[in-house]
Amino acid sequence: MxxxxxxxxxxxxxxxxxxxxxxxxxxxxxxxxxxxxxxxxxxxxxxxxxxxxxxxxxxxxxxxxxxxxxxxxxxxxxxxxxxxxxxxxxxxxxxxxxxxxxxxxxxxxxxxxxxxxxxxxxNRTQFISELSVIHITVAILSYAAFALSFVFSLLYLIQYDLLKRKKWGKRLVRLGDLAKLEQMAYRLVVVGLPLLLLSLILGLEFAYIVVEDIVWYDSKIIGSFACLTVYGIYLYMRVKKKYYGKTLAYWNIASFLLVLINFFLFGNTSAFHVF
Known part of the structure:
Protein backbone atom coordinates (compact mmCIF):
# COMPACT_ATOMS: atom_id res chain seq x y z
CA MET A 1 0.00 0.00 0.00
CA ASN A 123 2.47 -2.62 -9.77
CA ARG A 124 4.94 -2.03 -12.61
CA THR A 125 2.38 -2.55 -15.40
CA GLN A 126 -0.04 -0.01 -13.93
CA PHE A 127 2.76 2.50 -13.45
CA ILE A 128 3.83 2.19 -17.09
CA SER A 129 0.20 2.47 -18.20
CA GLU A 130 -0.17 5.68 -16.22
CA LEU A 131 2.94 7.05 -17.91
CA SER A 132 1.28 6.34 -21.25
CA VAL A 133 -1.91 8.10 -20.15
CA ILE A 134 0.03 11.19 -19.05
CA HIS A 135 1.97 11.23 -22.34
CA ILE A 136 -1.16 10.95 -24.49
CA THR A 137 -3.11 13.50 -22.42
CA VAL A 138 -0.34 16.09 -22.71
CA ALA A 139 -0.04 15.39 -26.46
CA ILE A 140 -3.79 15.91 -26.95
CA LEU A 141 -3.67 19.18 -25.00
CA SER A 142 -0.84 20.42 -27.23
CA TYR A 143 -2.74 19.42 -30.38
CA ALA A 144 -5.84 21.22 -29.05
CA ALA A 145 -3.81 24.39 -28.47
CA PHE A 146 -2.39 24.18 -32.01
CA ALA A 147 -5.88 23.63 -33.45
CA LEU A 148 -7.25 26.72 -31.73
CA SER A 149 -4.20 28.71 -32.84
CA PHE A 150 -4.85 27.53 -36.40
CA VAL A 151 -8.46 28.77 -36.18
CA PHE A 152 -7.35 32.20 -34.98
CA SER A 153 -4.80 32.47 -37.81
CA LEU A 154 -7.48 31.46 -40.31
CA LEU A 155 -9.85 34.08 -38.91
CA TYR A 156 -7.02 36.60 -39.14
CA LEU A 157 -6.59 35.94 -42.87
CA ILE A 158 -10.35 36.16 -43.47
CA GLN A 159 -10.57 39.42 -41.54
CA TYR A 160 -7.51 40.76 -43.36
CA ASP A 161 -9.10 39.95 -46.72
CA LEU A 162 -12.39 41.62 -45.76
CA LEU A 163 -10.58 44.77 -44.67
CA LYS A 164 -8.47 44.84 -47.82
CA ARG A 165 -11.56 44.56 -50.03
CA LYS A 166 -13.41 47.04 -47.78
CA LYS A 167 -16.26 44.60 -47.11
CA TRP A 168 -17.77 46.40 -44.14
CA GLY A 169 -20.57 44.72 -42.24
CA LYS A 170 -21.57 42.59 -39.25
CA ARG A 171 -19.22 39.79 -40.29
CA LEU A 172 -16.25 42.14 -40.05
CA VAL A 173 -17.22 43.22 -36.54
CA ARG A 174 -17.94 39.68 -35.32
CA LEU A 175 -14.58 38.33 -36.45
CA GLY A 176 -12.77 40.64 -34.05
CA ASP A 177 -9.72 42.84 -34.15
CA LEU A 178 -6.75 41.74 -36.25
CA ALA A 179 -4.26 42.37 -33.45
CA LYS A 180 -6.28 40.30 -30.98
CA LEU A 181 -6.66 37.42 -33.44
CA GLU A 182 -2.92 37.36 -34.06
CA GLN A 183 -2.14 37.65 -30.34
CA MET A 184 -4.43 34.70 -29.48
CA ALA A 185 -2.86 32.55 -32.19
CA TYR A 186 0.59 33.35 -30.79
CA ARG A 187 -0.36 32.70 -27.15
CA LEU A 188 -1.85 29.32 -27.98
CA VAL A 189 1.38 28.30 -29.71
CA VAL A 190 3.25 29.44 -26.59
CA VAL A 191 1.08 26.99 -24.63
CA GLY A 192 1.13 24.17 -27.19
CA LEU A 193 4.87 24.03 -27.92
CA PRO A 194 6.13 23.21 -24.40
CA LEU A 195 3.26 20.74 -23.96
CA LEU A 196 4.36 18.99 -27.15
CA LEU A 197 7.97 18.96 -25.96
CA LEU A 198 6.97 17.48 -22.58
CA SER A 199 4.82 14.91 -24.37
CA LEU A 200 7.77 13.90 -26.55
CA ILE A 201 10.01 13.45 -23.51
CA LEU A 202 7.43 11.22 -21.85
CA GLY A 203 6.66 9.39 -25.10
CA LEU A 204 10.30 8.57 -25.83
CA GLU A 205 10.74 7.24 -22.31
CA PHE A 206 7.57 5.13 -22.70
CA ALA A 207 8.75 3.78 -26.05
CA TYR A 208 12.17 2.93 -24.62
CA ILE A 209 10.56 0.95 -21.79
CA VAL A 210 7.78 -0.83 -23.68
CA VAL A 211 8.87 -1.30 -27.29
CA GLU A 212 11.53 -3.89 -28.01
CA ASP A 213 14.08 -2.98 -30.69
CA ILE A 214 12.46 0.40 -31.24
CA VAL A 215 13.32 2.13 -34.49
CA TRP A 216 14.28 5.68 -33.57
CA TYR A 217 13.68 6.89 -37.13
CA ASP A 218 10.05 5.79 -36.86
CA SER A 219 7.70 8.02 -38.87
CA LYS A 220 5.82 9.13 -35.76
CA ILE A 221 8.98 10.18 -33.94
CA ILE A 222 10.30 12.08 -36.96
CA GLY A 223 6.90 13.69 -37.55
CA SER A 224 6.59 14.78 -33.92
CA PHE A 225 10.02 16.39 -33.92
CA ALA A 226 9.18 18.05 -37.25
CA CYS A 227 6.08 19.58 -35.63
CA LEU A 228 8.21 20.74 -32.71
CA THR A 229 10.65 22.33 -35.14
CA VAL A 230 8.12 24.22 -37.27
CA TYR A 231 6.37 25.68 -34.23
CA GLY A 232 9.75 26.55 -32.76
CA ILE A 233 10.51 28.45 -35.96
CA TYR A 234 7.12 30.19 -35.63
CA LEU A 235 8.05 31.47 -32.18
CA TYR A 236 11.52 32.46 -33.39
CA MET A 237 9.97 34.43 -36.25
CA ARG A 238 7.51 36.11 -33.89
CA VAL A 239 9.77 36.85 -30.91
CA LYS A 240 13.25 37.28 -32.40
CA LYS A 241 12.61 38.39 -35.99
CA LYS A 242 9.47 40.38 -35.12
CA TYR A 243 7.37 38.92 -37.94
CA TYR A 244 3.68 39.80 -37.88
CA GLY A 245 0.64 39.61 -40.09
CA LYS A 246 0.00 37.32 -43.04
CA THR A 247 3.45 35.70 -43.10
CA LEU A 248 3.09 34.45 -39.55
CA ALA A 249 -0.51 33.37 -40.11
CA TYR A 250 0.41 31.32 -43.20
CA TRP A 251 3.29 29.69 -41.35
CA ASN A 252 0.98 28.81 -38.45
CA ILE A 253 -1.59 27.26 -40.78
CA ALA A 254 1.08 25.24 -42.59
CA SER A 255 2.44 24.08 -39.23
CA PHE A 256 -0.98 22.80 -38.18
CA LEU A 257 -1.33 20.94 -41.47
CA LEU A 258 1.89 19.14 -40.53
CA VAL A 259 0.32 18.30 -37.15
CA LEU A 260 -2.65 16.74 -38.97
CA ILE A 261 -0.32 14.75 -41.23
CA ASN A 262 1.60 13.56 -38.19
CA PHE A 263 -1.58 12.62 -36.35
CA PHE A 264 -3.46 10.81 -39.12
CA LEU A 265 -0.86 9.61 -41.63
CA PHE A 266 2.26 9.01 -39.55
CA GLY A 267 0.14 7.61 -36.71
CA ASN A 268 -1.10 4.83 -38.99
CA THR A 269 2.37 3.97 -40.30
CA SER A 270 4.11 4.17 -36.91
CA ALA A 271 5.42 0.99 -35.31
CA PHE A 272 4.30 1.52 -31.73
CA HIS A 273 1.23 3.73 -31.13
CA VAL A 274 -1.31 6.13 -32.59
CA PHE A 275 0.02 9.39 -31.14
Missing amino acids: LDIYLNRVLEITILLYALSVLLYFYDFLQNNQKANKSAFWILSIVWFMQTIFLFLYIYEAGRFPILSLLEGLYFYVWILITVSLALNWFLRTDFLIFFTNLLGFGLMVVQTFSPIQLDKIE
Missing part, protein backbone atom coordinates in the same frame (compact mmCIF):
# COMPACT_ATOMS: atom_id res chain seq x y z
CA LEU A 2 2.86 2.37 0.84
CA ASP A 3 4.41 1.77 -2.58
CA ILE A 4 1.14 2.77 -4.26
CA TYR A 5 1.09 6.07 -2.35
CA LEU A 6 4.74 6.72 -3.17
CA ASN A 7 4.03 6.08 -6.86
CA ARG A 8 1.20 8.58 -6.76
CA VAL A 9 3.48 11.15 -5.14
CA LEU A 10 6.07 10.55 -7.88
CA GLU A 11 3.44 11.04 -10.59
CA ILE A 12 2.15 14.21 -8.94
CA THR A 13 5.72 15.50 -8.64
CA ILE A 14 6.35 14.95 -12.36
CA LEU A 15 3.07 16.66 -13.30
CA LEU A 16 3.86 19.63 -11.05
CA TYR A 17 7.34 19.88 -12.56
CA ALA A 18 5.82 19.82 -16.05
CA LEU A 19 3.42 22.62 -15.09
CA SER A 20 6.30 24.64 -13.67
CA VAL A 21 8.29 24.25 -16.91
CA LEU A 22 5.24 25.34 -18.92
CA LEU A 23 4.82 28.47 -16.79
CA TYR A 24 8.52 29.31 -16.98
CA PHE A 25 8.33 29.01 -20.77
CA TYR A 26 5.34 31.37 -20.87
CA ASP A 27 7.21 33.86 -18.66
CA PHE A 28 10.31 33.49 -20.85
CA LEU A 29 8.38 34.63 -23.92
CA GLN A 30 5.87 37.03 -22.37
CA ASN A 31 7.83 38.40 -19.40
CA ASN A 32 4.83 37.61 -17.22
CA GLN A 33 5.49 38.08 -13.51
CA LYS A 34 2.41 36.12 -12.41
CA ALA A 35 3.51 33.11 -14.44
CA ASN A 36 7.04 33.41 -13.03
CA LYS A 37 5.83 33.53 -9.43
CA SER A 38 3.46 30.61 -9.96
CA ALA A 39 6.23 28.58 -11.59
CA PHE A 40 8.58 29.40 -8.72
CA TRP A 41 6.18 28.25 -6.00
CA ILE A 42 5.18 25.11 -7.90
CA LEU A 43 8.86 24.28 -8.38
CA SER A 44 9.38 24.89 -4.65
CA ILE A 45 6.79 22.18 -3.95
CA VAL A 46 8.63 19.85 -6.33
CA TRP A 47 11.92 20.65 -4.54
CA PHE A 48 10.30 19.94 -1.16
CA MET A 49 9.00 16.55 -2.37
CA GLN A 50 12.37 15.69 -3.94
CA THR A 51 14.15 16.65 -0.72
CA ILE A 52 11.92 14.38 1.35
CA PHE A 53 12.59 11.46 -1.02
CA LEU A 54 16.31 12.23 -0.90
CA PHE A 55 16.50 12.13 2.90
CA LEU A 56 14.30 9.02 3.07
CA TYR A 57 16.69 7.28 0.71
CA ILE A 58 19.73 8.40 2.73
CA TYR A 59 18.04 7.12 5.91
CA GLU A 60 17.12 3.73 4.42
CA ALA A 61 20.38 3.15 2.52
CA GLY A 62 22.61 4.61 5.21
CA ARG A 63 24.70 6.47 2.66
CA PHE A 64 24.65 9.35 0.23
CA PRO A 65 22.99 8.50 -3.14
CA ILE A 66 25.91 8.85 -5.53
CA LEU A 67 27.25 5.29 -5.97
CA SER A 68 25.17 4.39 -9.04
CA LEU A 69 24.13 6.19 -12.21
CA LEU A 70 20.46 6.44 -11.20
CA GLU A 71 21.29 7.60 -7.68
CA GLY A 72 23.62 10.24 -9.07
CA LEU A 73 20.97 11.27 -11.59
CA TYR A 74 18.40 11.83 -8.86
CA PHE A 75 20.86 13.91 -6.83
CA TYR A 76 21.81 15.83 -9.97
CA VAL A 77 18.15 16.71 -10.68
CA TRP A 78 17.78 17.85 -7.07
CA ILE A 79 20.81 20.13 -7.51
CA LEU A 80 19.39 21.55 -10.77
CA ILE A 81 16.09 22.37 -9.06
CA THR A 82 17.91 23.95 -6.10
CA VAL A 83 20.09 26.08 -8.37
CA SER A 84 17.06 27.06 -10.48
CA LEU A 85 15.17 28.24 -7.39
CA ALA A 86 18.20 30.23 -6.23
CA LEU A 87 18.60 31.87 -9.65
CA ASN A 88 14.92 32.71 -9.77
CA TRP A 89 15.06 34.23 -6.29
CA PHE A 90 18.22 36.31 -6.66
CA LEU A 91 18.50 36.90 -10.43
CA ARG A 92 16.25 37.39 -13.46
CA THR A 93 17.80 34.98 -15.96
CA ASP A 94 14.69 33.68 -17.69
CA PHE A 95 16.50 31.89 -20.51
CA LEU A 96 18.78 29.98 -18.13
CA ILE A 97 15.99 29.13 -15.68
CA PHE A 98 13.70 27.74 -18.36
CA PHE A 99 16.30 25.50 -20.00
CA THR A 100 17.70 24.38 -16.63
CA ASN A 101 14.25 23.18 -15.61
CA LEU A 102 13.61 21.61 -19.00
CA LEU A 103 16.82 19.60 -18.59
CA GLY A 104 15.89 18.74 -15.02
CA PHE A 105 12.43 17.56 -16.05
CA GLY A 106 13.84 15.33 -18.78
CA LEU A 107 16.36 13.78 -16.40
CA MET A 108 13.67 13.26 -13.75
CA VAL A 109 11.53 11.36 -16.24
CA VAL A 110 14.51 9.21 -17.28
CA GLN A 111 15.38 8.48 -13.66
CA THR A 112 11.82 7.80 -12.48
CA PHE A 113 10.79 5.54 -15.35
CA SER A 114 14.10 3.75 -15.92
CA PRO A 115 13.81 -0.06 -16.18
CA ILE A 116 15.84 -0.50 -12.98
CA GLN A 117 13.51 1.77 -11.04
CA LEU A 118 10.42 0.11 -12.49
CA ASP A 119 11.66 -3.33 -11.43
CA LYS A 120 11.45 -2.13 -7.81
CA ILE A 121 7.78 -1.20 -8.18
CA GLU A 122 5.18 -3.86 -7.37
Whole structure:
Protein backbone atom coordinates (compact mmCIF):
# COMPACT_ATOMS: atom_id res chain seq x y z
CA MET A 1 0.00 0.00 0.00
CA LEU A 2 2.86 2.37 0.84
CA ASP A 3 4.41 1.77 -2.58
CA ILE A 4 1.14 2.77 -4.26
CA TYR A 5 1.09 6.07 -2.35
CA LEU A 6 4.74 6.72 -3.17
CA ASN A 7 4.03 6.08 -6.86
CA ARG A 8 1.20 8.58 -6.76
CA VAL A 9 3.48 11.15 -5.14
CA LEU A 10 6.07 10.55 -7.88
CA GLU A 11 3.44 11.04 -10.59
CA ILE A 12 2.15 14.21 -8.94
CA THR A 13 5.72 15.50 -8.64
CA ILE A 14 6.35 14.95 -12.36
CA LEU A 15 3.07 16.66 -13.30
CA LEU A 16 3.86 19.63 -11.05
CA TYR A 17 7.34 19.88 -12.56
CA ALA A 18 5.82 19.82 -16.05
CA LEU A 19 3.42 22.62 -15.09
CA SER A 20 6.30 24.64 -13.67
CA VAL A 21 8.29 24.25 -16.91
CA LEU A 22 5.24 25.34 -18.92
CA LEU A 23 4.82 28.47 -16.79
CA TYR A 24 8.52 29.31 -16.98
CA PHE A 25 8.33 29.01 -20.77
CA TYR A 26 5.34 31.37 -20.87
CA ASP A 27 7.21 33.86 -18.66
CA PHE A 28 10.31 33.49 -20.85
CA LEU A 29 8.38 34.63 -23.92
CA GLN A 30 5.87 37.03 -22.37
CA ASN A 31 7.83 38.40 -19.40
CA ASN A 32 4.83 37.61 -17.22
CA GLN A 33 5.49 38.08 -13.51
CA LYS A 34 2.41 36.12 -12.41
CA ALA A 35 3.51 33.11 -14.44
CA ASN A 36 7.04 33.41 -13.03
CA LYS A 37 5.83 33.53 -9.43
CA SER A 38 3.46 30.61 -9.96
CA ALA A 39 6.23 28.58 -11.59
CA PHE A 40 8.58 29.40 -8.72
CA TRP A 41 6.18 28.25 -6.00
CA ILE A 42 5.18 25.11 -7.90
CA LEU A 43 8.86 24.28 -8.38
CA SER A 44 9.38 24.89 -4.65
CA ILE A 45 6.79 22.18 -3.95
CA VAL A 46 8.63 19.85 -6.33
CA TRP A 47 11.92 20.65 -4.54
CA PHE A 48 10.30 19.94 -1.16
CA MET A 49 9.00 16.55 -2.37
CA GLN A 50 12.37 15.69 -3.94
CA THR A 51 14.15 16.65 -0.72
CA ILE A 52 11.92 14.38 1.35
CA PHE A 53 12.59 11.46 -1.02
CA LEU A 54 16.31 12.23 -0.90
CA PHE A 55 16.50 12.13 2.90
CA LEU A 56 14.30 9.02 3.07
CA TYR A 57 16.69 7.28 0.71
CA ILE A 58 19.73 8.40 2.73
CA TYR A 59 18.04 7.12 5.91
CA GLU A 60 17.12 3.73 4.42
CA ALA A 61 20.38 3.15 2.52
CA GLY A 62 22.61 4.61 5.21
CA ARG A 63 24.70 6.47 2.66
CA PHE A 64 24.65 9.35 0.23
CA PRO A 65 22.99 8.50 -3.14
CA ILE A 66 25.91 8.85 -5.53
CA LEU A 67 27.25 5.29 -5.97
CA SER A 68 25.17 4.39 -9.04
CA LEU A 69 24.13 6.19 -12.21
CA LEU A 70 20.46 6.44 -11.20
CA GLU A 71 21.29 7.60 -7.68
CA GLY A 72 23.62 10.24 -9.07
CA LEU A 73 20.97 11.27 -11.59
CA TYR A 74 18.40 11.83 -8.86
CA PHE A 75 20.86 13.91 -6.83
CA TYR A 76 21.81 15.83 -9.97
CA VAL A 77 18.15 16.71 -10.68
CA TRP A 78 17.78 17.85 -7.07
CA ILE A 79 20.81 20.13 -7.51
CA LEU A 80 19.39 21.55 -10.77
CA ILE A 81 16.09 22.37 -9.06
CA THR A 82 17.91 23.95 -6.10
CA VAL A 83 20.09 26.08 -8.37
CA SER A 84 17.06 27.06 -10.48
CA LEU A 85 15.17 28.24 -7.39
CA ALA A 86 18.20 30.23 -6.23
CA LEU A 87 18.60 31.87 -9.65
CA ASN A 88 14.92 32.71 -9.77
CA TRP A 89 15.06 34.23 -6.29
CA PHE A 90 18.22 36.31 -6.66
CA LEU A 91 18.50 36.90 -10.43
CA ARG A 92 16.25 37.39 -13.46
CA THR A 93 17.80 34.98 -15.96
CA ASP A 94 14.69 33.68 -17.69
CA PHE A 95 16.50 31.89 -20.51
CA LEU A 96 18.78 29.98 -18.13
CA ILE A 97 15.99 29.13 -15.68
CA PHE A 98 13.70 27.74 -18.36
CA PHE A 99 16.30 25.50 -20.00
CA THR A 100 17.70 24.38 -16.63
CA ASN A 101 14.25 23.18 -15.61
CA LEU A 102 13.61 21.61 -19.00
CA LEU A 103 16.82 19.60 -18.59
CA GLY A 104 15.89 18.74 -15.02
CA PHE A 105 12.43 17.56 -16.05
CA GLY A 106 13.84 15.33 -18.78
CA LEU A 107 16.36 13.78 -16.40
CA MET A 108 13.67 13.26 -13.75
CA VAL A 109 11.53 11.36 -16.24
CA VAL A 110 14.51 9.21 -17.28
CA GLN A 111 15.38 8.48 -13.66
CA THR A 112 11.82 7.80 -12.48
CA PHE A 113 10.79 5.54 -15.35
CA SER A 114 14.10 3.75 -15.92
CA PRO A 115 13.81 -0.06 -16.18
CA ILE A 116 15.84 -0.50 -12.98
CA GLN A 117 13.51 1.77 -11.04
CA LEU A 118 10.42 0.11 -12.49
CA ASP A 119 11.66 -3.33 -11.43
CA LYS A 120 11.45 -2.13 -7.81
CA ILE A 121 7.78 -1.20 -8.18
CA GLU A 122 5.18 -3.86 -7.37
CA ASN A 123 2.47 -2.62 -9.77
CA ARG A 124 4.94 -2.03 -12.61
CA THR A 125 2.38 -2.55 -15.40
CA GLN A 126 -0.04 -0.01 -13.93
CA PHE A 127 2.76 2.50 -13.45
CA ILE A 128 3.83 2.19 -17.09
CA SER A 129 0.20 2.47 -18.20
CA GLU A 130 -0.17 5.68 -16.22
CA LEU A 131 2.94 7.05 -17.91
CA SER A 132 1.28 6.34 -21.25
CA VAL A 133 -1.91 8.10 -20.15
CA ILE A 134 0.03 11.19 -19.05
CA HIS A 135 1.97 11.23 -22.34
CA ILE A 136 -1.16 10.95 -24.49
CA THR A 137 -3.11 13.50 -22.42
CA VAL A 138 -0.34 16.09 -22.71
CA ALA A 139 -0.04 15.39 -26.46
CA ILE A 140 -3.79 15.91 -26.95
CA LEU A 141 -3.67 19.18 -25.00
CA SER A 142 -0.84 20.42 -27.23
CA TYR A 143 -2.74 19.42 -30.38
CA ALA A 144 -5.84 21.22 -29.05
CA ALA A 145 -3.81 24.39 -28.47
CA PHE A 146 -2.39 24.18 -32.01
CA ALA A 147 -5.88 23.63 -33.45
CA LEU A 148 -7.25 26.72 -31.73
CA SER A 149 -4.20 28.71 -32.84
CA PHE A 150 -4.85 27.53 -36.40
CA VAL A 151 -8.46 28.77 -36.18
CA PHE A 152 -7.35 32.20 -34.98
CA SER A 153 -4.80 32.47 -37.81
CA LEU A 154 -7.48 31.46 -40.31
CA LEU A 155 -9.85 34.08 -38.91
CA TYR A 156 -7.02 36.60 -39.14
CA LEU A 157 -6.59 35.94 -42.87
CA ILE A 158 -10.35 36.16 -43.47
CA GLN A 159 -10.57 39.42 -41.54
CA TYR A 160 -7.51 40.76 -43.36
CA ASP A 161 -9.10 39.95 -46.72
CA LEU A 162 -12.39 41.62 -45.76
CA LEU A 163 -10.58 44.77 -44.67
CA LYS A 164 -8.47 44.84 -47.82
CA ARG A 165 -11.56 44.56 -50.03
CA LYS A 166 -13.41 47.04 -47.78
CA LYS A 167 -16.26 44.60 -47.11
CA TRP A 168 -17.77 46.40 -44.14
CA GLY A 169 -20.57 44.72 -42.24
CA LYS A 170 -21.57 42.59 -39.25
CA ARG A 171 -19.22 39.79 -40.29
CA LEU A 172 -16.25 42.14 -40.05
CA VAL A 173 -17.22 43.22 -36.54
CA ARG A 174 -17.94 39.68 -35.32
CA LEU A 175 -14.58 38.33 -36.45
CA GLY A 176 -12.77 40.64 -34.05
CA ASP A 177 -9.72 42.84 -34.15
CA LEU A 178 -6.75 41.74 -36.25
CA ALA A 179 -4.26 42.37 -33.45
CA LYS A 180 -6.28 40.30 -30.98
CA LEU A 181 -6.66 37.42 -33.44
CA GLU A 182 -2.92 37.36 -34.06
CA GLN A 183 -2.14 37.65 -30.34
CA MET A 184 -4.43 34.70 -29.48
CA ALA A 185 -2.86 32.55 -32.19
CA TYR A 186 0.59 33.35 -30.79
CA ARG A 187 -0.36 32.70 -27.15
CA LEU A 188 -1.85 29.32 -27.98
CA VAL A 189 1.38 28.30 -29.71
CA VAL A 190 3.25 29.44 -26.59
CA VAL A 191 1.08 26.99 -24.63
CA GLY A 192 1.13 24.17 -27.19
CA LEU A 193 4.87 24.03 -27.92
CA PRO A 194 6.13 23.21 -24.40
CA LEU A 195 3.26 20.74 -23.96
CA LEU A 196 4.36 18.99 -27.15
CA LEU A 197 7.97 18.96 -25.96
CA LEU A 198 6.97 17.48 -22.58
CA SER A 199 4.82 14.91 -24.37
CA LEU A 200 7.77 13.90 -26.55
CA ILE A 201 10.01 13.45 -23.51
CA LEU A 202 7.43 11.22 -21.85
CA GLY A 203 6.66 9.39 -25.10
CA LEU A 204 10.30 8.57 -25.83
CA GLU A 205 10.74 7.24 -22.31
CA PHE A 206 7.57 5.13 -22.70
CA ALA A 207 8.75 3.78 -26.05
CA TYR A 208 12.17 2.93 -24.62
CA ILE A 209 10.56 0.95 -21.79
CA VAL A 210 7.78 -0.83 -23.68
CA VAL A 211 8.87 -1.30 -27.29
CA GLU A 212 11.53 -3.89 -28.01
CA ASP A 213 14.08 -2.98 -30.69
CA ILE A 214 12.46 0.40 -31.24
CA VAL A 215 13.32 2.13 -34.49
CA TRP A 216 14.28 5.68 -33.57
CA TYR A 217 13.68 6.89 -37.13
CA ASP A 218 10.05 5.79 -36.86
CA SER A 219 7.70 8.02 -38.87
CA LYS A 220 5.82 9.13 -35.76
CA ILE A 221 8.98 10.18 -33.94
CA ILE A 222 10.30 12.08 -36.96
CA GLY A 223 6.90 13.69 -37.55
CA SER A 224 6.59 14.78 -33.92
CA PHE A 225 10.02 16.39 -33.92
CA ALA A 226 9.18 18.05 -37.25
CA CYS A 227 6.08 19.58 -35.63
CA LEU A 228 8.21 20.74 -32.71
CA THR A 229 10.65 22.33 -35.14
CA VAL A 230 8.12 24.22 -37.27
CA TYR A 231 6.37 25.68 -34.23
CA GLY A 232 9.75 26.55 -32.76
CA ILE A 233 10.51 28.45 -35.96
CA TYR A 234 7.12 30.19 -35.63
CA LEU A 235 8.05 31.47 -32.18
CA TYR A 236 11.52 32.46 -33.39
CA MET A 237 9.97 34.43 -36.25
CA ARG A 238 7.51 36.11 -33.89
CA VAL A 239 9.77 36.85 -30.91
CA LYS A 240 13.25 37.28 -32.40
CA LYS A 241 12.61 38.39 -35.99
CA LYS A 242 9.47 40.38 -35.12
CA TYR A 243 7.37 38.92 -37.94
CA TYR A 244 3.68 39.80 -37.88
CA GLY A 245 0.64 39.61 -40.09
CA LYS A 246 0.00 37.32 -43.04
CA THR A 247 3.45 35.70 -43.10
CA LEU A 248 3.09 34.45 -39.55
CA ALA A 249 -0.51 33.37 -40.11
CA TYR A 250 0.41 31.32 -43.20
CA TRP A 251 3.29 29.69 -41.35
CA ASN A 252 0.98 28.81 -38.45
CA ILE A 253 -1.59 27.26 -40.78
CA ALA A 254 1.08 25.24 -42.59
CA SER A 255 2.44 24.08 -39.23
CA PHE A 256 -0.98 22.80 -38.18
CA LEU A 257 -1.33 20.94 -41.47
CA LEU A 258 1.89 19.14 -40.53
CA VAL A 259 0.32 18.30 -37.15
CA LEU A 260 -2.65 16.74 -38.97
CA ILE A 261 -0.32 14.75 -41.23
CA ASN A 262 1.60 13.56 -38.19
CA PHE A 263 -1.58 12.62 -36.35
CA PHE A 264 -3.46 10.81 -39.12
CA LEU A 265 -0.86 9.61 -41.63
CA PHE A 266 2.26 9.01 -39.55
CA GLY A 267 0.14 7.61 -36.71
CA ASN A 268 -1.10 4.83 -38.99
CA THR A 269 2.37 3.97 -40.30
CA SER A 270 4.11 4.17 -36.91
CA ALA A 271 5.42 0.99 -35.31
CA PHE A 272 4.30 1.52 -31.73
CA HIS A 273 1.23 3.73 -31.13
CA VAL A 274 -1.31 6.13 -32.59
CA PHE A 275 0.02 9.39 -31.14
